[in-house]
Every structure is written in C-alpha cells, then in structure tokens.
Amino acid sequence: MCETCGCQTIHHHTSHRRVVDVFEGLLDANNAQAEANRRHIEAMGAVAINMISGPGSGKTTLLEKTIDLLKTRLRIGVIEGDIETELDADRIRAKGVPVVQLTTGGACHLDAPLIHQGIHSLERQLNGRGLDLLFIENVGNLVCPATFDLGEHRRVVLVSVPEGSDKPTKYPKAFMSSHAFIITKKDVLPYFDFSLEKAEIEALKLNPKLSVISLSAFTGEGLDAWVSYLRSLENRGRP
Amino acid sequence: MHELSLAHELLKKLCSLAKQHHADRILEVNVAIGPLSGIVADSFRFGFEALAPANSVTRGAVLVIDSPLPSYKCIHCGNILESQKTHPGCCLRCNRTNFILCGGDELLLLQIKIE
Numbered sequence: 001m002c003e004t005c006g007c008q009t010i011h012h013h014t015s016h017r018r019v020v021d022v023f024e025g026l027l028d029a030n031n032a033q034a035e036a037n038r039r040h041i042e043a044m045g046a047v048a049i050n051m052i053s054g055p056g057s058g059k060t061t062l063l064e065k066t067i068d069l070l071k072t073r074l075r076i077g078v079i080e081g082d083i084e085t086e087l088d089a090d091r092i093r094a095k096g097v098p099v100v101q102l103t104t105g106g107a108c109h110l111d112a113p114l115i116h117q118g119i120h121s122l123e124r125q126l127n128g129r130g131l132d133l134l135f136i137e138n139v140g141n142l143v144c145p146a147t148f149d150l151g152e153h154r155r156v157v158l159v160s161v162p163e164g165s166d167k168p169t170k171y172p173k174a175f176m177s178s179h180a181f182i183i184t185k186k187d188v189l190p191y192f193d194f195s196l197e198k199a200e201i202e203a204l205k206l207n208p209k210l211s212v213i214s215l216s217a218f219t220g221e222g223l224d225a226w227v228s229y230l231r232s233l234e235n236r237g238r239p
Numbered sequence: 240m241h242e243l244s245l246a247h248e249l250l251k252k253l254c255s256l257a258k259q260h261h262a263d264r265i266l267e268v269n270v271a272i273g274p275l276s277g278i279v280a281d282s283f284r285f286g287f288e289a290l291a292p293a294n295s296v297t298r299g300a301v302l303v304i305d306s307p308l309p310s311y312k313c314i315h316c317g318n319i320l321e322s323q324k325t326h327p328g329c330c331l332r333c334n335r336t337n338f339i340l341c342g343g344d345e346l347l348l349l350q351i352k353i354e
C-alpha cells in the first residue's frame with residue numbers, strides 16, 4: 001500500500017501523478033441544457049426572447065404593454081426571473097397570459113437548468129395550447145445574465161434614459177451577445193443628458209448587427225417598431 | 240456573483256474527472272478565462288478557493304488562470320489586432336472600424352494534474 005495516500009499500490013505516491021488534457025468549456029453543461037431548451041421551445045412552436053437589463057429599466061412595464069398590443073394576435077407566455085418575490089409574475093398574470101415565476105434565491109442570473117424547469121411549469125399551464133412568443137425576463141442585472149445562454153432565439157438588452165448613454169461602453173458583454181438594443185423611458189429624455197445618438201454609436205461599435213429601437217412604454221412612442229421587430233421573428237418562423 | 244456558481248460547476252466537474260481517472264486528489268487545475276468572457280478572474284479564484292476545501296478530492300488544488308489577450312479581426316481586410324480594450328479602435332491596415340471578436344472570451348478547463 002502506498003504510504004502517502006493509502007491507495008492499493010506499492011508505488012510511492014508521486015509515481016502516479018499525471019496530467020490530463022481536458023479542454024472543455026466551463027459553461028458546457030449550461031450550454032448543452034440551453035440547446036435542449038431551444039429545441040423544446042421550437043417543438044412548442046414558439047420563439048424565445050431573453051430580456052436583459054439593470055434593475056428597473058422597464059422590462060416588466062414593456063412586457064405589460066407588449067401583451068396589450070399583441071395578445072389578440074399572438075399567443076404569449078412569460079417566464080419571470082427574480083431573486084425573490086412573485087411581484088413581476090403577478091403583474092403579468094393580471095394581463096391574462098400564462099406566466100411562471102422563477103426565484104433564484106440570491107443568484108444574480110437565470111441559467112439554462114432553471115429555464116428547463118420553467119418551460120415544464122409553463123407547459124402544465126398551457127395544457128396543450130400552443131405558444132408563439134416566449135418572453136424570459138432575466139434578473140435585473142446588466143452583467144451576470146450576459147454569460148448564460150438560456151436557450152433563447154433572440155437576446156434583447158434594455159437601457160433606460162435615466163441610466164445614461166455610456167452603458168454600452170461600460171457593460172460591453174451584454175451588448176456583444178445581444179440581437180437588439182432597446183432604449184426605454186424615452187419620455188423623460190428632456191430631463192436627462194442622455195444622447196440617443198451616442199448610445200447607438202457605442203452599441204454598434206461593440207456589435208454592428210444590433211437592431212436599435214428607442215421607445216416609451218408610457219407614451220407609446222416607438223412601440224410600433226418594437227412590435228414589428230417581434231412580428232418579424234414570428235413571421236420568419238424559427239430563427 | 241455568477242463567478243461563484245461557475246466555480247461550483249468546475250469543482251463538480253473536477254470530482255467526476257477524478258473518479259473517471261481513478262485519482263484521489265486534484266493537484267492543479269489550468270483554466271483559460273478571457274478578459275471578455277464576462278467572468279472576473281479574481282472573483283472566480285475567490286469562489287474556487289472558498290469551495291475547494293469542502294471536498295477531499297479538490298482540497299489544496301492549485302488554480303492556474305491563463306488570461307488570453309482579446310484579438311479582433313477586421314471584417315474589411317481580415318487584419319488581426321490584439322487589444323486589451325473591448326473595441327480596438329481603427330484597423331491599422333485599412334483604417335476602418337468594424338471588427339469581429341476572435342479571442343479573449345474563452346472560458347475553458349484546459350488541463351488537470353491528478354494523483
């Protein structure tokens with residue numbers, strides 16, 4: 001028996017030291033589940049949109065308006081991610097669409113295994129009815145959620161006017177990994193030094209493929225562009 | 240914060256690798272964490288070192304973090320530039336400003352030393 005570690009070999013401890021090449025992604029487990037989620041969502045006939053922003057940028061408010069505008073034309077479902085509470089899910093439920101609240105219990109982001117659970121709870125609520133658009137409202141945080149693929153087809157990053165037009169430069173990862181950049185709370189532009197032009201230029205530098213839409217959920221300005229963006233995803237079928 | 244959950248994932252992975260290779264202990268772990276991966280290397284190390292002692296397989300394992308410099312490819316002329324920044328500015332060859340990222344966002348478990 002090896003004297004150092006007690007294993008069943010007569011060789012000395014150091015003699016069975018060895019190096020193993022692994023070369024695997026640290027996110028491989030998450031990414032494999034995300035891929036499975038994507039296939040699952042497609043099998044339901046839906047397109048999934050992952051909404052990422054700092055706390056309070058207006059994700060839930062925009063969802064409420066979107067549901068009002070599209071509910072009669074498209075079947076919408078929502079997965080809400082929060083650290084605690086059911087508050088956001090209650091707001092969506094009041095709009096009469098199926099919603100699942102995921103609470104991360106402290107974690108700063110949703111991940112693919114959580115979404116997998118969420119999809120199953122949503123399917124129980126749908127009870128065989130189909131779905132066209134699945135919105136996933138991520139935990140309010142502009143940093144951590146950007147690292148985790150959930151199985152979405154489109155990733156949307158939101159910044160509200162009071163947060164400032166330097167956000168793309170300061171939080172590049174969220175912008176590099178998104179498909180659309182939504183500037184919210186456009187109605188308060190007169191009270192802030194937010195530059196729509198600067199925000200757009202900086203975001204496009206990081207990611208030239210971003211669709212940029214500025215809107216206000218309060219006045220309704222720009223919501224038409226947002227709605228046509230969503231309808232283009234639906235019309236194109238699965239991206 | 241998400242560094243902690245990733246460190247936890249890595250430790251689980253290490254335990255299953257140890258089992259697979261009939262090893263009792265992980266001595267050293269080599270990972271690559273690019274500056275644009277969205278993961279802060281110091282926080283990741285903090286999480287790893289906080290969680291590793293909880294298991295006899297990973298206790299005392301040394302974490303070695305490699306941080307490759309971001310590199311960008313100019314979409315106009317194909318020139319490759321390295322830059323610490325999230326945007327390299329202008330292409331040194333054709334002066335234009337559209338790039339695709341081709342390195343610096345890696346998150347990889349490269350190699351382990353076991354016994």
Ligand SMILES: Nc1nc2c(ncn2[C@@H]2O[C@H](COP(=O)(O)OP(=O)(O)OP(=O)(O)O)[C@@H](O)[C@H]2O)c(=O)[nH]1
Nearest residue numbers: 054055056057058059060061140185188216217218
């Ligand atoms: N002026 C103005 N305020 C808005 C607009 N949209 C949302 N708000 C306000 O911004 C605050 C936050 O809105 P929410 O929709 O709850 O933001 P959220 O991104 O869902 O927040 P978290 O889920 O906590 O991250 C609320 O007080 C909203 O009334 C808008 O278009 N204009």
Ligand SMILES: [Mg+2]
Nearest residue numbers: 059060088137
């Ligand atoms: Mg919300």
Ligand SMILES: [Zn+2]
Nearest residue numbers: 313316330333
């Ligand atoms: Zn060039």
